[in-house]
Amino acid sequence: MRDMNIAFASGKGGTGKTTIAVNLAFFLAYSQQQVQYLDCDVEEPNGHIFLKPEIHTRTAAKVMVPVIDQDKCTHCGECSEKCQFNALVTLPSNTLLFPELCHGCGLCVRICPEGAIHEGEREIGFIEKGKAIQNIDFVHGILNVGEPMAGPIIHEVKRQYKKEHIRIIDAPPGTSCPVVKTIHDADVVVMVTEPTPFGLHDLQIAVSVAQNLGKPIGIVINRQNGEFPPLVTYLLNNSLPVLMVLPEDIEIARCYSQGELIIKALPLYIDQFMELAVNIGRLLGKTKDRR
Amino acid sequence: MTHIKEMVIVSGKGGTGKTSLAGALSSLFQGKVIADCDVDAANLHLILQPEEVLQTKEFTGGKKAKIDPERCTKCGTCREVCRYDAISEDFTIDPFSCEGCGACYFFCSAMAVNFSTRLAGHYYICSISGNGRFVFAELLPGEDNSGKLVAAVRNEAREEAVKTGVNFILIDGPPGIGCPVISSITGTHLAVVVTEPTPSGIHDLKRIVDLTHHFQVKTALVVNKWDIHPGYTREMKQYCAEQNLIFLGEIPYETAITKAQKEAKTILDFAPDCAASGSIREIYTKLHEILEEV
Ligand code: SF4
Ligand code: SF4
Numbered sequence: 001m002r003d004m005n006i007a008f009a010s011g012k013g014g015t016g017k018t019t020i021a022v023n024l025a026f027f028l029a030y031s032q033q034q035v036q037y038l039d040c041d042v043e044e045p046n047g048h049i050f051l052k053p054e055i056h057t058r059t060a061a062k063v064m065v066p067v068i069d070q071d072k073c074t075h076c077g078e079c080s081e082k083c084q085f086n087a088l089v090t091l092p093s094n095t096l097l098f099p100e101l102c103h104g105c106g107l108c109v110r111i112c113p114e115g116a117i118h119e120g121e122r123e124i125g126f127i128e129k130g131k132a133i134q135n136i137d138f139v140h141g142i143l144n145v146g147e148p149m150a151g152p153i154i155h156e157v158k159r160q161y162k163k164e165h166i167r168i169i170d171a172p173p174g175t176s177c178p179v180v181k182t183i184h185d186a187d188v189v190v191m192v193t194e195p196t197p198f199g200l201h202d203l204q205i206a207v208s209v210a211q212n213l214g215k216p217i218g219i220v221i222n223r224q225n226g227e228f229p230p231l232v233t234y235l236l237n238n239s240l241p242v243l244m245v246l247p248e249d250i251e252i253a254r255c256y257s258q259g260e261l262i263i264k265a266l267p268l269y270i271d272q273f274m275e276l277a278v279n280i281g282r283l284l285g286k287t288k289d290r291r
Numbered sequence: 292m293t294h295i296k297e298m299v300i301v302s303g304k305g306g307t308g309k310t311s312l313a314g315a316l317s318s319l320f321q322g323k324v325i326a327d328c329d330v331d332a333a334n335l336h337l338i339l340q341p342e343e344v345l346q347t348k349e350f351t352g353g354k355k356a357k358i359d360p361e362r363c364t365k366c367g368t369c370r371e372v373c374r375y376d377a378i379s380e381d382f383t384i385d386p387f388s389c390e391g392c393g394a395c396y397f398f399c400s401a402m403a404v405n406f407s408t409r410l411a412g413h414y415y416i417c418s419i420s421g422n423g424r425f426v427f428a429e430l431l432p433g434e435d436n437s438g439k440l441v442a443a444v445r446n447e448a449r450e451e452a453v454k455t456g457v458n459f460i461l462i463d464g465p466p467g468i469g470c471p472v473i474s475s476i477t478g479t480h481l482a483v484v485v486t487e488p489t490p491s492g493i494h495d496l497k498r499i500v501d502l503t504h505h506f507q508v509k510t511a512l513v514v515n516k517w518d519i520h521p522g523y524t525r526e527m528k529q530y531c532a533e534q535n536l537i538f539l540g541e542i543p544y545e546t547a548i549t550k551a552q553k554e555a556k557t558i559l560d561f562a563p564d565c566a567a568s569g570s571i572r573e574i575y576t577k578l579h580e581i582l583e584e585v
Contacts, residue, residue: 012334013304013305013467014305014466015305043466043467043468043498044491046491049491084353084354084391084393085353105375105394106372107372107397110398111397143468145468145498146505148469150470173305173331174331174332174437175430175432176433176434177435177437196549196552197337197553198310198334198552201337205432208432212387212432223549225549228553248549250544253516253519253544254519256489257487257488257490257519257520257523258490258520259489259490
């Protein structure tokens with residue numbers, strides 16, 4: 001395994017996606033692999049709590065925003081009419097921008113007939129990079145509170161990819177656009193689910209997102225506490241391979257609540273993570289054969 | 292007309308038991324409309340089990356561009372103006388990368404770009420037992436604009452409240468602090484944050500509270516599974532006092548909750564006598580008083 005993107009997604013929040021991702025990152029690094037961990041859950045990044053990186057660079061993540069030269073603006077309304085995100089409003093005396101609504105597409109800059117709009121910048125969050133335990137290369141992005149758009153920060157995190165590394169990518173929960181942006185270039189998507197009707201419901205949506213993108217998918221069942229037959233049936237019917245099963249164990253919950261890695265605190269689980277790594281390798285091998 | 296009060300349950304971090312609590316509380320409140328605003332991953336309908344879908348509405352999201360190969364002259368203008376690298380060298384547009392800004396459409400001199408809205412999801416108005424109303428939505432997988440869909444669900448909930456003559460709306464919000472969360476909390480009367488005593492719980496709690504304060508929404512806190520780490524629970528209570536939040540209560544770790552989830556039941560129905568059920572009823576009593584005042 002070298003140079004690949006393994007994305008961890010979940011549909012439903014709180015299924016243990018980050019837990020599995022950070023433990024696998026640690027396991028791989030411990031097994032002498034070059035590992036990079038990228039936290040794309042920029043609304044609530046949590047990976048750092050477990051991987052404890054020493055941050056050495058912090059850069060602002062910026063998006064383009066238009067700057068309107070009110071002296072040149074003739075209030076023709078061309079920009080506000082064409083902006084698809086209602087970020088501009090032309091009043092009889094000036095043109096107003098609502099920066100939180102702007103997607104930074106640049107249309108208004110190009111379309112203004114008077115050349116009254118030029119490009120400015122706005123900070124919406126930041127990216128931090130450093131070295132985590134076991135020499136894991138660590139990157140995460142953090143969205144400023146009150147900012148609605150995670151997309152540009154996710155993009156910025158992904159620009160930090162290191163070559164010749166196994167890149168573990170922690171996706172945001174949910175099934176909408178930020179998830180798509182995150183798993184877009186994944187070589188394999190690991191879906192972490194829990195054996196409940198909620199877990200299954202959200203898993204189905206998340207799987208269809210990944211399938212639409214043509215990604216190989218593997219499943220991790222977390223907090224197993226007796227079989228949940230509807231999940232088993234769903235996985236069988238859709239030929240989705242189970243890569244790992246972790247039981248419901250209060251010791252794991254405790255470990256989590258202390259910000260500790262499972263495989264460090266509870267070595268009996270090391271085998272499971274080895275199996276996970278092997279199964280991910282297999283899944284990739286299979287998809288390569290098919291191609 | 293009486294004044295309609297809206298209460299939203301949020302969590303910052305996912306999986307803290309937000310939906311389970313929303314399900315349990317909704318069975319306690321009388322005369323309410325319930326809105327599931329976790330449109331990415333709606334779950335509440337699995338617990339509430341609506342009796343009948345009264346109305347289904349379509350939600351159209353933003354527009355997406357598509358190039359008509361017959362008309363395209365391969366001049367390359369669209370690729371130049373698109374900031375999202377959505378247009379490939381052979382002039383096809385990847386719908387997942389397209390942000391829907393329309394730059395390619397407005398600047399294509401061959402008028403080869405088709406730019407139109409498309410279906411992005413549905414929302415449903417349902418009846419639930421006790422003559423209540425329940426509104427929930429489903430965004431099509433991978434779609435954008437969840438904030439707008441949240442706004443649509445909340446609007447619909449308000450209309451239903453007026454129609455059925457009730458003055459309370461309970462909203463189950465999405466996880467995170469981004470666009471759909473902002474749409475869920477703005478203008479509500481009370482935000483109830485459900486958290487758990489873990490380092491990530493604390494980290495995410497602070498971020499969601501910053502957000503509710505940013506939008507000037509009165510905020511209350513529930514600590515779920517408080518006994519997995521009493522130390523962090525104490526820290527959270529202290530934080531509550533410092534930030535002027537209302538401390539609503541704490542719910543103990545209860546294995547019956549997972550079992551109840553498996554059967555898609557609320558803990559109150561599944562194990563009414565367990566300690567967790569008792570805490571939830573206490574939380575309800577407090578909420579009732581607080582809502583009188585807001
Ligand atoms: S950059 Fe795009 S989104 Fe922003 S105001 Fe201009 S047209 Fe609207
Ligand atoms: S609509 Fe905007 S984002 Fe979509 S392809 Fe055209 S220029 Fe790119």
